[in-house]
Amino acid sequence: MRYFTHDPESAVEHALAGLLGFTGVSLQRVGTHLAVVYPENGNRKVKVVVGGGSGHEPLFLGIAGPGLADGAVAGQVFAAPSPDAIYAVIEAVHADEGVVLVYGNYSGDVLNFGVAADDAKANGLQVAEVRVHDDIASAEISRLEDRRGIAGDIFVIKAISAAADLGMSFRDVVRVGEKTNFQTRSLGVASRAATAIDTGQPMFELPEGEIEIGMGLHGEMGVRRSAYQPAEVLVPQMMEMLVADFEQTKLPLARAAVMINGLGSTTVLELLAISGHVRKFLDLHSVPVAYQAAGQFATSLDMAGFSITISGLDDELEPLLAAPCQSFCFTRP
Amino acid sequence: MPVVLFHQTLTRGDEMSINIEQTRSLVARALEDLAAKRDDLNELDRGLGDGDHGTTIARGAKAATDALREANLGSVNEVFTLTGRAMMRSMGGASGVLFGVFFQGAKACAASPVLDTRTLHAFLKSGLEALKQKTKAEPGDKTMLDAVVPAITALEQANQASATLGTALEQTAAAAERGARSTAGLLPRFGRARTLGERAAAVQDPGATSVSVFLRGLADHLPEG
Numbered sequence: 001m002r003y004f005t006h007d008p009e010s011a012v013e014h015a016l017a018g019l020l021g022f023t024g025v026s027l028q029r030v031g032t033h034l035a036v037v038y039p040e041n042g043n044r045k046v047k048v049v050v051g052g053g054s055g056h057e058p059l060f061l062g063i064a065g066p067g068l069a070d071g072a073v074a075g076q077v078f079a080a081p082s083p084d085a086i087y088a089v090i091e092a093v094h095a096d097e098g099v100v101l102v103y104g105n106y107s108g109d110v111l112n113f114g115v116a117a118d119d120a121k122a123n124g125l126q127v128a129e130v131r132v133h134d135d136i137a138s139a140e141i142s143r144l145e146d147r148r149g150i151a152g153d154i155f156v157i158k159a160i161s162a163a164a165d166l167g168m169s170f171r172d173v174v175r176v177g178e179k180t181n182f183q184t185r186s187l188g189v190a191s192r193a194a195t196a197i198d199t200g201q202p203m204f205e206l207p208e209g210e211i212e213i214g215m216g217l218h219g220e221m222g223v224r225r226s227a228y229q230p231a232e233v234l235v236p237q238m239m240e241m242l243v244a245d246f247e248q249t250k251l252p253l254a255r256a257a258v259m260i261n262g263l264g265s266t267t268v269l270e271l272l273a274i275s276g277h278v279r280k281f282l283d284l285h286s287v288p289v290a291y292q293a294a295g296q297f298a299t300s301l302d303m304a305g306f307s308i309t310i311s312g313l314d315d316e317l318e319p320l321l322a323a324p325c326q327s328f329c330f331t332r333p
Numbered sequence: 334m335p336v337v338l339f340h341q342t343l344t345r346g347d348e349m350s351i352n353i354e355q356t357r358s359l360v361a362r363a364l365e366d367l368a369a370k371r372d373d374l375n376e377l378d379r380g381l382g383d384g385d386h387g388t389t390i391a392r393g394a395k396a397a398t399d400a401l402r403e404a405n406l407g408s409v410n411e412v413f414t415l416t417g418r419a420m421m422r423s424m425g426g427a428s429g430v431l432f433g434v435f436f437q438g439a440k441a442c443a444a445s446p447v448l449d450t451r452t453l454h455a456f457l458k459s460g461l462e463a464l465k466q467k468t469k470a471e472p473g474d475k476t477m478l479d480a481v482v483p484a485i486t487a488l489e490q491a492n493q494a495s496a497t498l499g500t501a502l503e504q505t506a507a508a509a510e511r512g513a514r515s516t517a518g519l520l521p522r523f524g525r526a527r528t529l530g531e532r533a534a535a536v537q538d539p540g541a542t543s544v545s546v547f548l549r550g551l552a553d554h555l556p557e558g
Contacts, residue, residue: 008385053426078383079426107524108427111467115421115430196384203383205532218383221529 001195001302008077008197012054016061016074022328025065030092033085035073037092038064044164046173047071047095050102050157051086052109053078055194056217058329059153059298067325067332068161069102070095077197077301078218080108086116090125098126098170100177102157104149104217105131126170130177132156134186134309136245137214137222144182144249150217151261151298152184154330155311155321162320176320183312185245187238190215190263190305191228197301213238217263217300231270235277235308242310243285253287255313257321260294263303271295274306290318297329348498350449351555356409359448360416361398363550368394370546380536381526389424390543393432396423409448413439413456427524428540431477434467435460450501454488461485472512474522475533477540483512484548502552509545516541 005011016034020027027036034054041047051073052060064072071089075081080103090099101117103109113129120127133145134152159180163173191211193202204219206212211229214222229237246253260275262268275294282289290313298307311321325332351359367390374387397419404415414437421433438460445452461481470476472483487508491501516538526533 008388075425076385076389079385079389080429082422082425082429084422085425107468108425108430111427111430112425114467196379199379199384201379203379204529216525218525219529220525221532 002200003195003197005197011197012074012076015054015057019061019328024331025327027064030071030073030085030088033073033088034061034075034081035071035085035089035092036061036064037071037089038066038069039093041066041070041161041165043167044070045095045097045167046164046170047093047099048102048157048161048164049073049086049089049093049099050153051075051081051089051113052103052106052153053080055301056298058296062328063154063157063330065325065327067158067165067323068327068330069157075108075112080106080112083112083115083119086113087119090116090120090127095125098128100160100164100170100173101127101129102153102160102177103129103131104153105133105145106148128170128174130156130160130174130181132181132184134181134184135214135216136185136187136242138216138220141245141248148216148220150186150188151259151307151309152181152186152311154259154297155184155257155309156180158325158330159317159320161325162323165323176316180311180317180320182249183251183314183317184309185242186307186309187213187242188215188217188222188263188305188307189213189234189238190219190303192265192304193219194264194301194303215305217298219300219303231274231277235274236281238308239278239281242308246310246312251312253310253312255288255290255318256282257290257311257313257318258282258292259297259309260292261298261307261309262296263305263307264296264299265302265304266306268295271306274308278308291321293330350447350498352447353406353409353412356412356448357401357406359551359554360412361401362554363547364394364398364416366550366553367391367543367546368398370543374539374543377537377539377542381521381529381533382524382539385426386428386539386543389426389428390432393420393424393429396420408444408446409452410439410442410444410456413437430467431464431540432543434463435477435481438463448498450488450492450496450498453501454485454492457481457485457488468523470523473519475516475519475526475538475541476523477538477544479516479519479538480509480512480541480544480548483508484544499552499555502548502555506545506549506552509548513537513541513545
């Protein structure tokens with residue numbers, strides 16, 4: 001497979017130029033960094049800065065906007081941004097009370113955001129970190145905080161941003177973020193590896209005709225490989241695993257927000273069909289769905305596959321997830 | 334394309350130390366060697382990561398040589414701390430922070446006008462302590478520590494034997510290379526590679542390899558007297 005972009009570094013730079021020309025939301029670039037701010041979320045005392053590697057478009061730069069992140073920073077393809085770039089965004093969002101950093105729980109992101117947070121604290125800024133850990137395939141429930149973050153990033157960013165829009169205090173915004181993080185669980189499946197931009201070669205081995213349940217956004221090992229199965233067989237199995245995971249933490253799924261996320265080259269036709277199977281499962285199990293989205297939100301270049309994300313809602317989270325927002329990545333009217 | 338940046342005459346023989354300018358030149362050349370290994374390191378990383386370690390470390394090495402070229406240096410410590418800072422700023426990814434803090438270990442050591450076996454040992458040891466603040470990895474976990482730890486041991490032994498700087502650097506590079514080679518066959522226990530398990534066992538760790546390439550560069554560019 002050959003991409004229309006051939007060099008990863010210039011691809012990322014050009015994609016940022018494309019995003020800055022996106023007419024939906026007016027973003028500003030931060031210096032020469034791969035970073036943007038949306039300065040118009042006026043009511044917030046607490047600002048939300050998100051980030052992670054490139055290759056997951058429309059995340060991460062694409063989720064800055066009204067009702068969503070105030071700042072977003074990207075690294076190179078599948079690599080965390082540097083502390084300098086993150087720090088530049090922390091400064092650029094000009095928070096009155098504090099900045100909450102939201103990112104997926106990967107060692108590179110933890111290290112780089114951690115250094116930036118330490119630098120900011122040393123300079124008298126109030127900073128907290130919310131490490132999204134929604135991928136149930138990446139570690140046992142007993143090691144919840146070791147799990148990696150996948151498409152659940154979006155619900156966590158959405159809820160935390162809506163909390164900031166309500167003018168909540170720093171402590172409360174962080175609390176909402178941690179709560180959404182805890183109550184958001186995802187599971188992915190892949191049928192074909194992503195292709196490296198520079199070599200045009202698959203980034204890992206996944207034999208033709210096999211699928212891997214739980215494969216991560218960068219090809220990380222999942223829970224099991226099996227022969228191909230169609231969505232109507234696969235989706236109920238994945239939903240059983242998600243529901244069981246909620247039950248293990250004594251978190252009944254009273255109401256749910258659902259996101260079906262394509263990993264890059266899974267068609268909209270497939271995503272809609274998968275969405276239908278997910279809804280059928282939840283209806284059968286009498287779980288009311290407050291919100292359901294299907295599309296490409298957190299991709300892995302051109303990986304073929306999808307993830308299902310479920311947020312367990314309560315009276316606090318439901319209106320936060322329902323509040324209007326707009327961005328290249330995710331919009332609610 | 335390799336560019337000769339600095340034209341210092343270095344003499345090996347019974348030299349026990351080199352001065353700040355010589356250290357600047359030596360470190361810059363070792364960084365150029367590291368950048369030149371870009372494609373090989375990418376190839377290794379394809380076996381257990383996303384194939385970009387060479388590109389990332391080459392970006393860091395280039396930023397560091399640029400920073401070294403322009404800097405006013407008051408101690409040999411600054412050669413290493415500037416290198417670390419430039420790497421951390423420019424690289425991104427886990428390796429940016431890890432190589433960054435490792436090289437910046439020199440910041441915590443007494444400022445020295447010369448680089449000898451003892452100062453280099455102190456820098457690397459302090460760098461190792463800084464790494465331990467950032468990762469729980471131990472030797473044998475298939476990380477850069479598998480090259481760093483044997484290199485420090487070799488330097489310590491060379492120091493106790495009152496070896497010349499040339500001999501010490503040679504022994505250090507050899508120990509780091511052995512350490513890097515020993516990662517082939519190990520299961521990765523940290524970072525994204527961890528989740529690949531057996532799939533990533535056969536490959537030599539790119540981070541440990543980068544450490545060994547840099548230390549080999551230090552040994553190679555201290556010319557024979």
